[in-house]
Amino acid sequence: MPLAYATENMDPAAAPAARFGVCLLQTDEIVEAEFPRLLGPDYGPGGIRVHYSRLPSANQVSTESLAEMAAALPVAVDLLPPAVRFDVIAYACTSGATIIGEARVAEIVRSVRPGIAVSNPLTAAKAALQALAARRIAFLTPYVAEVSSAMRDNLTANGCDIVSFGSFEVADDGIVASMTPECILQAAVEVGGGESDAVFIACTNLRAAGIIAAAEQRLGKPVISSNQAMAWHMLRLAGIDAPRPGCGRLFDHALK
Numbered sequence: 001m002p003l004a005y006a007t008e009n010m011d012p013a014a015a016p017a018a019r020f021g022v023c024l025l026q027t028d029e030i031v032e033a034e035f036p037r038l039l040g041p042d043y044g045p046g047g048i049r050v051h052y053s054r055l056p057s058a059n060q061v062s063t064e065s066l067a068e069m070a071a072a073l074p075v076a077v078d079l080l081p082p083a084v085r086f087d088v089i090a091y092a093c094t095s096g097a098t099i100i101g102e103a104r105v106a107e108i109v110r111s112v113r114p115g116i117a118v119s120n121p122l123t124a125a126k127a128a129l130q131a132l133a134a135r136r137i138a139f140l141t142p143y144v145a146e147v148s149s150a151m152r153d154n155l156t157a158n159g160c161d162i163v164s165f166g167s168f169e170v171a172d173d174g175i176v177a178s179m180t181p182e183c184i185l186q187a188a189v190e191v192g193g194g195e196s197d198a199v200f201i202a203c204t205n206l207r208a209a210g211i212i213a214a215a216e217q218r219l220g221k222p223v224i225s226s227n228q229a230m231a232w233h234m235l236r237l238a239g240i241d242a243p244r245p246g247c248g249r250l251f252d253h254a255l256k
Contacts, residue, residue: 016049018238021089021113023076025057025069027173027205031092031227034209038231038247048235051086053079057093060171063146066099070108073100077112086116087238094121094202094226095143098151117237121226122151124233125200126158131253132222134198138164140184140191141202142176145169151202166191176205185211189218198222204230212248222249 020039024031032052039048055076058065073091080089091097091105097120106118129137137160141148148167156162166187170176184206192199198221201208208225215223228248235241236255244251 018087020050021080021086029177034227066096088117088234090119097122121230124229128229136197138192138196138199142168188215201225
């Protein structure tokens with residue numbers, strides 16, 4: 001039998017504070033695990049609602065495999081719930097945004113969802129560094145040399161001075177996702193121990209969010225990870241400026 005429902009009985013107080021769409025790589029294992037920590041439950045009764053989509057990606061990361069994702073990105077955006085009015089949609093790949101181009105990523109997303117605010121980890125990291133007034137950067141990646149080099153060039157062109165650099169030089173995304181937080185923390189402290197203003201740990205598939213507070217305490221400077229910067233950037237684009245205790249100094253800052 002047909003059942004009745006009453007829209008007047010729906011609870012507007014439980015509506016989410018913001019709705020985010022996130023396009024993940026097929027090989028990404030970490031964003032969905034770290035975003036609940038970074039976004040948190042404390043933005044009103046409805047919290048933040050995140051909808052995920054995925055796009056095909058090669059397990060071996062190279063400039064060629066990253067560039068190929070541009071063709072799949074509009075399909076991933078289109079697979080997000082069509083009835084949802086998103087505040088922000090993000091393409092969750094730091095290296096992919098570097099190789100495809102940040103402006104091109106935004107253009108692709110908006111070809112499917114016109115007028116939407118768009119984020120990606122590279123754009124978010126640049127905004128984070130600007131908010132922190134950090135120009136001299138200690139830079140840590142898991143990438144092979146050609147990908148790290150392209151990202152270094154991008155950051156340098158944006159006004160950053162890379163004063164220290166280290167990379168695990170791994171092409172296999174599954175290995176990257178399996179790296180322990182302890183080894184990431186050790187690497188961040190080793191790379192970030194010099195005369196830098198901040199440390200940037202690139203790659204959404206590194207388990208870095210949980211070591212940020214410890215790294216900042218040991219180094220005495222801000223530490224930024226791809227997922228942390230992207231979560232912060234999406235919140236700020238949605239007009240949410242609340243701090244996130246334990247998630248790094250970045251969350252004490254607004255967009256500039």
